[in-house]
Amino acid sequence: MAKRNTTNASVSPKGSLETLSQREVQQLRETGCGSVYALFRQCALAILNTGSSSDNAKTILEAYPDFEVRIHQQDRGIRLELLNAPADAFVDGEMIASTREMLFSALRDIVYTQSELENKRVDFESSQGITDYVFHLLRNARTLRAGVEPKIVVCWGGHSINREEYKYTKIVGHELGLRGLDVCTGCGPGVMKGPMKGATIAHAKQRNVTGRYLGLTEPGIIAAEAPNPIVNELVILPDIEKRLEAFVRVGHGIIIFPGGAGTAEEFLYFLGILMHPDNKDLPFPLILTGPRSAEPYLQQLHAFIGATLGEEAQQRYQIIVEDPAQVAREMARGIKAVTQFRRERNDAFHFNWLLKIDESFQRPFEPTHENMAGLKLTRDQPVHELAAQLRRAFSGIVAGNVKVQGIRLIEQYGPYQITGDQSIMRPLDRLLQAFVDQQRMKLPGGSAYVPSYKVVA
Numbered sequence: 001m002a003k004r005n006t007t008n009a010s011v012s013p014k015g016s017l018e019t020l021s022q023r024e025v026q027q028l029r030e031t032g033c034g035s036v037y038a039l040f041r042q043c044a045l046a047i048l049n050t051g052s053s054s055d056n057a058k059t060i061l062e063a064y065p066d067f068e069v070r071i072h073q074q075d076r077g078i079r080l081e082l083l084n085a086p087a088d089a090f091v092d093g094e095m096i097a098s099t100r101e102m103l104f105s106a107l108r109d110i111v112y113t114q115s116e117l118e119n120k121r122v123d124f125e126s127s128q129g130i131t132d133y134v135f136h137l138l139r140n141a142r143t144l145r146a147g148v149e150p151k152i153v154v155c156w157g158g159h160s161i162n163r164e165e166y167k168y169t170k171i172v173g174h175e176l177g178l179r180g181l182d183v184c185t186g187c188g189p190g191v192m193k194g195p196m197k198g199a200t201i202a203h204a205k206q207r208n209v210t211g212r213y214l215g216l217t218e219p220g221i222i223a224a225e226a227p228n229p230i231v232n233e234l235v236i237l238p239d240i241e242k243r244l245e246a247f248v249r250v251g252h253g254i255i256i257f258p259g260g261a262g263t264a265e266e267f268l269y270f271l272g273i274l275m276h277p278d279n280k281d282l283p284f285p286l287i288l289t290g291p292r293s294a295e296p297y298l299q300q301l302h303a304f305i306g307a308t309l310g311e312e313a314q315q316r317y318q319i320i321v322e323d324p325a326q327v328a329r330e331m332a333r334g335i336k337a338v339t340q341f342r343r344e345r346n347d348a349f350h351f352n353w354l355l356k357i358d359e360s361f362q363r364p365f366e367p368t369h370e371n372m373a374g375l376k377l378t379r380d381q382p383v384h385e386l387a388a389q390l391r392r393a394f395s396g397i398v399a400g401n402v403k404v405q406g407i408r409l410i411e412q413y414g415p416y417q418i419t420g421d422q423s424i425m426r427p428l429d430r431l432l433q434a435f436v437d438q439q440r441m442k443l444p445g446g447s448a449y450v451p452s453y454k455v456v457a
Contacts (some may be wrong), residue, residue, distance in 0.1 A: 004063055005087040006188035011080050014100045017108050036111060041156040042404075043222050043236060044069050044107045047099060048082075048089040050226040065407045071107075080107070098229045104143070109236040110219070113140055130362045134237070134245050135351060141235045143214065143250060144350040150339045152214065153331055154184045154251035156266045157191025158259025158440055159225050165258050168291040168324065170196030172255065177202025177211065181335070186243075186273050187215025187234060188225030191257045196230040214250070218243040220403040239364045240395060244269050249352045252335045255327065256292045256317075260440035261401065264301065264431070265394035269361060271309065272387025274316045278356035283341050286317040286335025299303055300434050307427040308390065309383050360388040367396035367406055369413050373455075377420025377428075386424075393418055393428070400452025402442055407452075425457035 045067050067081040080103070088362055089099050122136075123129025138144050153176055156281050157169065173183055173195030183199045185192040196213045203211035215231035218240050227234055237243040248254075248270060256267055270286065274277060298319055305313050320327050339349070347354045365371065376389050399406030410416070419425070432455065435441055441449045 006064065006067070006084040007082075007087045007090055007093075009082045009085060009090065009093075009095060010384045011082065011095050011100055011103070013077060013104045014097065017078065017104050036114060039219050040106060041067065041069055043110060044082075044103055045086075046226045047106060048086045048224045050089070050099060050102075050229055071111075078107075080104075093326065096229070098231070102227050102234045106222075106233040106236055109137070109141060113137055115236075119124060125360045127362060130242070130359070131245065131249070131353075134242050134249060137237060137242070138235065138246060138250060138351070143233060143235055146348070146350055148349060150252035150335050150342070150349050151181045152184050152212070152253075152336075153181050154247050154253050154254045155191060155195040155257065156186070156259065157173065157246075157253065157257030157263050159188050159192060159262075160440055161191035161258055162259060162439075163192045164291055165294055166190060166194050168289075168294075168322075170198035170258050171324040171371060172257075172289065172302050172327050173198025174202045175324045177208070177332065179328055179332050180326070180376055181206065181332065182214070182249065183211040184212075184214040184216065186218050186221065186225070186262075187227040187231045188221070189228060191259060191263075192225070193228040193230065194257075195255075196228065198291075201228060206223045212250065216246050216250075220405070221397065225402070241362050241364050245357060245362060248273065248284075248355060248357075250350065251352075252338050253331045254287070255331065256286070256288045258290045258297045258440070260435045261310050261394045261397040261432070264304075264435075265391050265398060267301065267305075268387050268394065269392040271305065271313050272315060272384045272391060273355065273357055273361060274383040275309065275313055275387060276356050276358060278333075283334065283337045284355075285319055285331055285338070287327055287330060288317055289320045289323075290347065292322040295321050297434070297438065300431055304427050304431045308338070308424055309387055311385075313383065327450055358384070358388070360385060361391075365392045367392075367399040367409075367416070369409065370414055372396045372416040372418060375417070375418065375420065377424050379421055379423065390424075390428075397432070397453050401449075410452045415451055417456055418453055419456045422457040429455040429457075 045064055064084060064086065066084040070081040072079045073080055076088065091094055122133050165211060169191050176183060177199035183195045185196060199211060199213070212233060213230050214233045215227055216235050216237060218237050222236060235246065237246055244266065255268060256263060274284065288301065290298055298321065302314060302319060304386065318330060320330065342349060345354060375393055379386070400410045436449055436451065
């Protein structure tokens with residue numbers, strides 16, 4: 001990405017952090033330095049760069065080497081001074097409203113949340129403590145709304161899908177919106193944008209002015225996949241594991257569209273949770289769908305699950321091809337079952353406390369070459385634990401594809417080595433090669449994909 005046109009600007013809060021005490025402002029200024037500042041700068045640049053065709057965080061950072069963001073105190077709160085910011089984020093000198101909202105959401109989540117929560121006693125040593133932390137992050141972002149009937153549909157899928165698949169996601173989103181359902185995605189392009197775009201039209205048709213388009217992301221992802229402008233609630237979780245837990249705690253059903261390694265990671269994460277014995281009877285609708293042209297992809301993913309996790313795992317989801325209305329009907333029906341289940345057990349509608357998530361799904365995984373080589377991809381473990389290990393393998397591949405640190409590690413040490421039982425490695429290699437052949441590892445039109453991994457049986 002070549003260096004782009006830039007501008008300087010001063011902006012005040014909108015959507016988050018409008019009312020702060022002087023002590024809170026001082027906390028923000030003190031926390032907004034060092035490594036925390038570098039993280040906020042990276043996320044702020046990604047937000048200001050919304051609409052970029054690049055999915056390489058390192059390239060985006062290099063395109064704006066002189067970008068700076070400074071936090072200033074004023075009587076009514078805070079003000080951000082932006083130096084050498086992307087000019088496309090402004091219209092006639094004014095920052096686009098959605099961009100400004102998301103910019104202060106980033107400040108809230110990265111700086112404010114860290115300064116507030118990490119100064120308190122947060123128990124990161126237990127599964128319940130981590131869940132409580134995720135709850136507090138979401139509550140601080142005003143995401144949790146007590147008393148609202150379940151209607152949040154999480155849509156997972158690739159950022160590098162083709163035009164036909166993208167149109168299909170919009171039609172599904174439209175069908176969801178017509179039935180009064182809201183959409184939650186990873187907030188970027190592709191599948192993260194299409195369902196939201198379709199739902200906005202359907203909500204307008206139904207005169208639904210309270211439609212929610214919730215985007216959940218994390219710093220390593222947002223830097224490579226800038227938020228799409230439809231998102232009206234942005235939450236940045238500290239790492240991929242807490243982001244994934246946030247999806248399944250606030251969502252009431254999940255739809256998986258065609259994607260690549262990141263989609264497989266999300267799918268394995270959720271399947272592993274559903275396969276835990278404590279979640280056996282817990283209703284949570286899960287649907288795989290796509291246009292007719294994507295049926296081979298859906299069947300490849302289905303076959304991979306069968307070969308690695310078994311038939312019982314395959315029974316936890318439906319596959320619906322080329323039928324958006326049926327997808328929405330099945331999702332609405334499934335969410336009704338979720339609503340009834342939670343009523344009977346007095347569980348909250350806004351946060352799924354009854355869902356059992358093991359620590360193996362919550363602990364952050366650092367995709368170093370040593371950790372990737374040390375993954376336990378063998379059959380001598382419970383199936384939900386194998387799913388957790390496979391999820392980490394795909395997480396590392398995603399990092400090597402699009403995250404700054406992962407890209408640098410691959411440049412320095414070469415591709416990750418992934419080893420395990422032959423009965424697992426062969427299906428894994430077939431699935432990954434299919435992703436490469438179908439150009440599901442990078443945005444269409446970009447440079448040729450160079451694998452960040454090597455599968456060794």
